[in-house]
Amino acid sequence: MAINDSAVVPLYQQVKDDIRAAIESGKYKTNEKIPPEPELSAEYSVSRITVRRAVEELCAEGYLVKMQGRGTFVSKPRIHRKFASGRGTASFTETCKEYGMVPGARLLNRQIVPVRKDEEAFFHVGPEALLIYIQRLRTADGQPVFLENLFLPYEPYKSLMSENLNDVSMFDTIERISGLRPATTSCQRIEAVRASAEQAQLLNLSLGEPLLYLNAYFHDQYDHPLCIGRQYYIGSRYMFEF
Numbered sequence: 271m272a273i274n275d276s277a278v279v280p281l282y283q284q285v286k287d288d289i290r291a292a293i294e295s296g297k298y299k300t301n302e303k304i305p306p307e308p309e310l311s312a313e314y315s316v317s318r319i320t321v322r323r324a325v326e327e328l329c330a331e332g333y334l335v336k337m338q339g340r341g342t343f344v345s346k347p348r349i350h351r352k353f354a355s356g357r358g359t360a361s362f363t364e365t366c367k368e369y370g371m372v373p374g375a376r377l378l379n380r381q382i383v384p385v386r387k388d389e390e391a392f393f394h395v396g397p398e399a400l401l402i403y404i405q406r407l408r409t410a411d412g413q414p415v416f417l418e419n420l421f422l423p424y425e426p427y428k429s430l431m432s433e434n435l436n437d438v439s440m441f442d443t444i445e446r447i448s449g450l451r452p453a454t455t456s457c458q459r460i461e462a463v464r465a466s467a468e469q470a471q472l473l474n475l476s477l478g479e480p481l482l483y484l485n486a487y488f489h490d491q492y493d494h495p496l497c498i499g500r501q502y503y504i505g506s507r508y509m510f511e512f
Contacts, residue, residue: 286324332506363439374409452488
């Protein structure tokens with residue numbers, strides 16, 4: 271690619287766009303090592319600083335990953351999940367399998383907790399109601415992707431307190447227990463937040479790294495309230511389509 275010194279688009283952005291296009295077109299394939307900075311610098315006729323910025327931004331966006339002592343490699347594609355109000359909702363397990371990845375789940379916490387105001391309104395319960403809170407670390411091919419925080423009414427789902435919730439789909443488990451399955455969502459909200467010390471440790475990130483926080487209210491196939499998910503996703507490994 272010829273880099274245009276006089277273009278309005280900065281040089282690093284032109285290099286970044288060209289490398290990203292090479293990844294998306296298959297010129298650079300998943301897990302393939304890209305050329306080192308000196309070689310890219312010569313190829314694009316730009317400084318190594320310009321190349322380094324382009325590569326660092328592609329790493330931050332999840333297209334590339336640096337491996338200490340080995341070089342820079344093309345990352346696996348970000349998990350792309352269709353997640354819109356009114357549509358059928360695929361589970362993370364299903365989505366992983368579509369991408370040829372092995373889904374994983376590790377139970378971190380399981381408690382009976384009092385209901386909060388927004389949960390009262392959603393589940394149509396009084397302030398004395400109890401919920402089950404389940405927290406798990408979700409992975410794809412062993413790599414952390416998000417922290418799952420799920421809230422369900424206690425009485426119909428109290429057997430979840432003794433279920434094995436490691437490496438299983440919560441959607442499938444809920445359906446097996448009740449015959450109901452999360453089918454649609456409402457009141458979705460996505461925010462950009464920074465990883466707390468606990469989240470950074472669990473997700474193997476640096477403190478303060480950006481996360482996508484999704485607050486979603488799930489309805490079953492009969493449009494009745496079923497559960498609430500409050501999830502923290504690593505943005506470079508996951509994306510939503512609305």
